[in-house]
Amino acid sequence: MSQAPASLSDRGAADILLPDLLPLAKQAADAADRLLAAAKQAVVAKVSRDGKVSAALIEREQFAAHGLAWAATYVEALRQLSAYAHRMSEEKRLGEFEALIVQVAFGEYLTQMTGGIPMSQGETVRPRDLGIAEADIAAFETTPAVKTLTAAGNTAEVRARIAEFIAANSGAATFGDAGLEDTYEAIRDQMRKFADAEVMPHAHEWHLKDDYIPLEVIAQMSELGVFGLTIPEEFGGLGLGKESMCVVSEELSRGYIGVGSLGTRSEIAAELILGGGTRDQKDKWLPKIASGEVLPTAVFTEPNTGSDLASLKTRGRREGDVYKVTGNKTWITHAARADVMTLLCRTNDEPGYKGLSMLLAEKPRGGDENLPGGRHDGRRDPVLGYRGMKEFESADNFEVRPKLLGGEEGGGFNG
Numbered sequence: 001m002s003q004a005p006a007s008l009s010d011r012g013a014a015d016i017l018l019p020d021l022l023p024l025a026k027q028a029a030d031a032a033d034r035l036l037a038a039a040k041q042a043v044v045a046k047v048s049r050d051g052k053v054s055a056a057l058i059e060r061e062q063f064a065a066h067g068l069a070w071a072a073t074y075v076e077a078l079r080q081l082s083a084y085a086h087r088m089s090e091e092k093r094l095g096e097f098e099a100l101i102v103q104v105a106f107g108e109y110l111t112q113m114t115g116g117i118p119m120s121q122g123e124t125v126r127p128r129d130l131g132i133a134e135a136d137i138a139a140f141e142t143t144p145a146v147k148t149l150t151a152a153g154n155t156a157e158v159r160a161r162i163a164e165f166i167a168a169n170s171g172a173a174t175f176g177d178a179g180l181e182d183t184y185e186a187i188r189d190q191m192r193k194f195a196d197a198e199v200m201p202h203a204h205e206w207h208l209k210d211d212y213i214p215l216e217v218i219a220q221m222s223e224l225g226v227f228g229l230t231i232p233e234e235f236g237g238l239g240l241g242k243e244s245m246c247v248v249s250e251e252l253s254r255g256y257i258g259v260g261s262l263g264t265r266s267e268i269a270a271e272l273i274l275g276g277g278t279r280d281q282k283d284k285w286l287p288k289i290a291s292g293e294v295l296p297t298a299v300f301t302e303p304n305t306g307s308d309l310a311s312l313k314t315r316g317r318r319e320g321d322v323y324k325v326t327g328n329k330t331w332i333t334h335a336a337r338a339d340v341m342t343l344l345c346r347t348n349d350e351p352g353y354k355g356l357s358m359l360l361a362e363k364p365r366g367g368d369e370n371l372p373g374g375r376h377d378g379r380r381d382p383v384l385g386y387r388g389m390k391e392f393e394s395a396d397n398f399e400v401r402p403k404l405l406g407g408e409e410g411g412g413f414n415g
């Protein structure tokens, strides 16, 4: 449990800490759930024709559809916070700091759910945008737990008290007890020590010189198991949950964002292979990815296609045992140094995701000037931050000698 601040705020903790926080959180999360159900029903009505969801209507109503996704994310966050508070209380780990964080988060999120959720700087979604009936909005706003938490959950005094806790625990890895299992806290500790000793002293220099993260540092990370955290033990990994990726990424990123995100491409490739690969592909790649012997790179984004990957245009055409790839790929992190590319391209004329295939294309490690593999020339995209792996774009036409993930074309979005 966190150290209590020496100087209590003038009003004292007792005044601002809501009594009955646990039932309040549960009741408010349930009310948020009901509001979400009403939102879902209203948005489904907007985007359906003849009882079926229509892609054209989703396009027309994309503000509401996007807003529904945000609302659902908020409600899930509230559910999880309520579950966290209950779990921590049962384990006698819910101190004042933890309880205040829960109540401030409820106060803010519940207020935004009716006042407006900021989806970006220029877009705020409100219940009426989703088509929620006035009666459902009123039922939510008048739920006693929602009223209490919006009125007293997130006040200036609560925030000041949290700030006192943060100051009193300066240097701590987390704000309060994160509630993770001991294993994850031990991993956090280990990664923090590694980042302090091996990363922090050199990170600024790597950044200023726009250097690669040294291979010796990557070798040390391999020994610590960073590249096989979530890969099952049968394939040489540690078989841990996704929380391990969060903890490790957080702690290593404290040292240098590039080091913190080095494991991301390994995680992406491993997840793709686990979800969509054949048994042979799993046996071949996963142990090498887990040990750090193989560094993958993700080749998905195109100059005009980022978030909406299903509409990408790069073609992959089979000619004998190679695929001729036509089209530009961009923002390929760690491309030159990587040993294998996970490359998403269109291998048939089906529109959207159905025409996509994921290629596992081996390549030799190379220098900065080009993406190796002979005919796969690449250019560098300089970046202001997030240095240490270097970003590349690929040429218009190149050949790869790949294996299809899963062995069949058209399964690029599986897994």
Ligand SMILES: Cc1cc2nc3c(=O)[nH]c(=O)nc-3n(C[C@H](O)[C@H](O)[C@H](O)COP(=O)(O)OP(=O)(O)OC[C@H]3O[C@@H](n4cnc5c(N)ncnc54)[C@H](O)[C@@H]3O)c2cc1C
Pocket: 062, 066, 120, 297, 298, 299, 300, 301, 303, 304, 305, 306, 307, 308, 330, 331, 332, 333, 334, 383, 386, 391
């Ligand atoms: C440093 C760096 C490294 C990267 N490394 C890799 C890599 O290794 N491999 C790789 O494949 N890619 C990589 N990327 C690309 C990254 O995945 C894309 O930038 C990302 O997918 C977003 O795509 P975009 O830049 O085209 O933005 P867009 O998709 O054009 O989005 C622009 C804005 O519009 C919003 N938006 C998009 N769709 C919607 C919608 N339907 N409704 C409302 N708002 C929407 C977005 O939230 C965003 O704010 C990298 C990018 C960077 C900056």
